[in-house]
Amino acid sequence: MSDVLTKIEIISRPDRFDEFKRELVKIGVSGITVSNVFGAGLQKGFTELYRGVKKEINLYERLKIEIVVCKVPVQDVVDLACKILKTGKPGDGKIFVYPLTNAYKIRTGDEGCEALQHKD
Amino acid sequence: MSDVLTKIEIISRPDRFDEFKRELVKIGVSGITVSNVFGAGLQKGFTELYRGVKKEINLYERLKIEIVVCKVPVQDVVDLACKILKTGKPGDGKIFVYPLTNAYKIRTGDEGCEALQHKD
Amino acid sequence: MSDVLTKIEIISRPDRFDEFKRELVKIGVSGITVSNVFGAGLQKGFTELYRGVKKEINLYERLKIEIVVCKVPVQDVVDLACKILKTGKPGDGKIFVYPLTNAYKIRTGDEGCEALQHKD
Ligand SMILES: Nc1ncnc2c1ncn2[C@@H]1O[C@H](COP(=O)(O)OP(=O)(O)OP(=O)(O)O)[C@@H](O)[C@H]1O
Ligand SMILES: Nc1ncnc2c1ncn2[C@@H]1O[C@H](COP(=O)(O)OP(=O)(O)OP(=O)(O)O)[C@@H](O)[C@H]1O
Ligand SMILES: Nc1ncnc2c1ncn2[C@@H]1O[C@H](COP(=O)(O)OP(=O)(O)OP(=O)(O)O)[C@@H](O)[C@H]1O
Ligand SMILES: [Mg+2]
Ligand SMILES: [Mg+2]
Ligand SMILES: [Mg+2]
Numbered sequence: 295m296s297d298v299l300t301k302i303e304i305i306s307r308p309d310r311f312d313e314f315k316r317e318l319v320k321i322g323v324s325g326i327t328v329s330n331v332f333g334a335g336l337q338k339g340f341t342e343l344y345r346g347v348k349k350e351i352n353l354y355e356r357l358k359i360e361i362v363v364c365k366v367p368v369q370d371v372v373d374l375a376c377k378i379l380k381t382g383k384p385g386d387g388k389i390f391v392y393p394l395t396n397a398y399k400i401r402t403g404d405e406g407c408e409a410l411q412h413k414d
Numbered sequence: 415m416s417d418v419l420t421k422i423e424i425i426s427r428p429d430r431f432d433e434f435k436r437e438l439v440k441i442g443v444s445g446i447t448v449s450n451v452f453g454a455g456l457q458k459g460f461t462e463l464y465r466g467v468k469k470e471i472n473l474y475e476r477l478k479i480e481i482v483v484c485k486v487p488v489q490d491v492v493d494l495a496c497k498i499l500k501t502g503k504p505g506d507g508k509i510f511v512y513p514l515t516n517a518y519k520i521r522t523g524d525e526g527c528e529a530l531q532h533k534d
Numbered sequence: 535m536s537d538v539l540t541k542i543e544i545i546s547r548p549d550r551f552d553e554f555k556r557e558l559v560k561i562g563v564s565g566i567t568v569s570n571v572f573g574a575g576l577q578k579g580f581t582e583l584y585r586g587v588k589k590e591i592n593l594y595e596r597l598k599i600e601i602v603v604c605k606v607p608v609q610d611v612v613d614l615a616c617k618i619l620k621t622g623k624p625g626d627g628k629i630f631v632y633p634l635t636n637a638y639k640i641r642t643g644d645e646g647c648e649a650l651q652h653k654d
Contacts (some may be wrong), residue, residue, distance in 0.1 A: 299510075300635070301510065301512070301624050305567055306640060307473075307563055315456070318511060319456045323456055324452055324455060324456055325426055325453065325454060325455045325456055325508070326453065326456065327451050327452070327453045327476070327478070328451060328452045328453065328473060329449060329450070329451040329452065329478070329569060330569070331567050331568060331569040332565045332567070332568045333565065333566065333568065334555075334565060334566055334567045334648065335564060335652070336555070336558060336559045336563055336564055336566065337491050337564055340528075342451055342634040353568060356567070358567070358569070362508075364469065371643070373637060375638075375640065376638065376640055376643055377639050380640050380641060381641075382641060384641065386639075386640040386641040387640045387641075387642075388565070388637060388638065388639060388640065388650075389637065389638040389640065389648065390539075390541065390602055390603075390634055390636075391634060391635045391637065391638075392512060392541070392632060392633070392635065393512070393513065393633065393635055394510055394511060394512055395420070395509050395511045395512065395513055396509075396510075396511040397508060397509065397511065398492060398496065398508065398509040399505045399506075399508060400424075400426060400495065400496055400500050400506040400509065401500060401501075401502060401503070401504065401505075401506040402506075403496055406582075410417075411506065411510075411582075412455065419630075421630065421632070435574075435576070437645060439576045443576055444576055444601060445573065445574060445575045445576055445628070446573065446574055447545055447571050447572070447596070447598070448571060448572045448573065448593060449569060449570070449572065449598070451572040461619040463605045475645065482560065482628075482630055485574060504570055511633060513630050513632070513633065514631060514633045515540070515632065515633055516628055516629075516630075516631040516632075517628060517629065517630050517631065518612060518615075518616065518628065519626075519628060520544075520546060520616055520620050520627045520628065520629065521621075521622060521623070521624065521625075521626040521627075521628040523616055527628075529628065532575065
């Protein structure tokens, strides 16, 4: 297999997920996997002053959105995420990009880039 | 470390998970991690005709099964997943394969391939 | 981008998570993502003798902790996890290490190593 497969993992607030999903379809993304996670930026150390009281840094509810692409350019997905999910306020989230070595569609046995294509 | 470590991530229906787990043991897999996720293929666009009514594409409940292997061949796990989890109906799921750079067993400090071995 | 980005994934018991989080801050880790997973080591085969009765191997509740680093050495995180999360009893957990190809901070568009830095 010589196809280049890439996973784009987005950790963000749930708020604009529906809009993001609709836009993903338009740039050709063929599927997504979503899960509930908890996250924290740890920048302030483990306690911070909240109304004058030291408290533990909390974990916030975030959505993890995983998108595997082959023909769709990684940069298109990254640009879309930055456009739709950016509010400009702290906590907008991160995008992490990972290499895959292969992919398969279980129903057909299709492999590599083919595993991500729809043909009905 | 020169061991080749690989993660096989399977996203499928929960239905045949117990059978799959039992078969994994037989081919030598030493552990698994499972989580609840939501998934969608986005092929039909963001709305589809359901009994004549346009509706949003829903996310379906799926199981994510993660299996890290070293001595067990990746292809054995892929073949087993395709055999057990295939119903032939849309939605059977995907298999995504990723490279690792290392692994550790916390109890012993064992590293690489050794981190996946059981020796009692 | 020539920064080396790495994901360290730790699957362990929830018990010492708070202490671990506090220590991560001290070695410079800038964020974490946490999720609830179920896990099993499969070493005993799919049934085991429990009080004389064969039973299915169960999945245990585990925490998956994901930490992406760039400037912080991977080994520092691994050593800390092994120190804090080790009880010496079976089930202490695993550490899996993965390569990334890139990372982005959605609020600023910062990329690579910069995506993990805090500057207020
Ligand atoms: N280094 C990291 N490793 C793993 N997950 C991280 C890391 N940093 C952040 N995250 C995840 O990303 C989520 C969002 O992070 P966040 O947007 O707060 O990053 P940030 O760098 O603090 O940016 P901002 O300054 O805009 O708040 C966190 O809740 C956490 O789940
Ligand atoms: N490109 C993708 N990126 C991330 N996750 C995906 C992707 N495509 C599918 N998935 C995940 O895999 C699950 C199963 O996908 P599914 O089997 O419906 O794929 P499909 O290509 O539509 O195949 P089929 O035609 O057999 O339905 C989805 O619910 C989703 O969680
Ligand atoms: N090969 C594997 N692939 C994916 N996840 C695994 C694998 N092995 C273990 N895990 C995950 O790690 C968790 C902890 O594993 P565990 O510590 O029991 O490993 P172990 O090798 O059995 O070590 P010990 O002998 O100390 O029990 C499991 O519950 C599971 O979630
Ligand atoms: Mg933040
Ligand atoms: Mg489908
Ligand atoms: Mg065990």
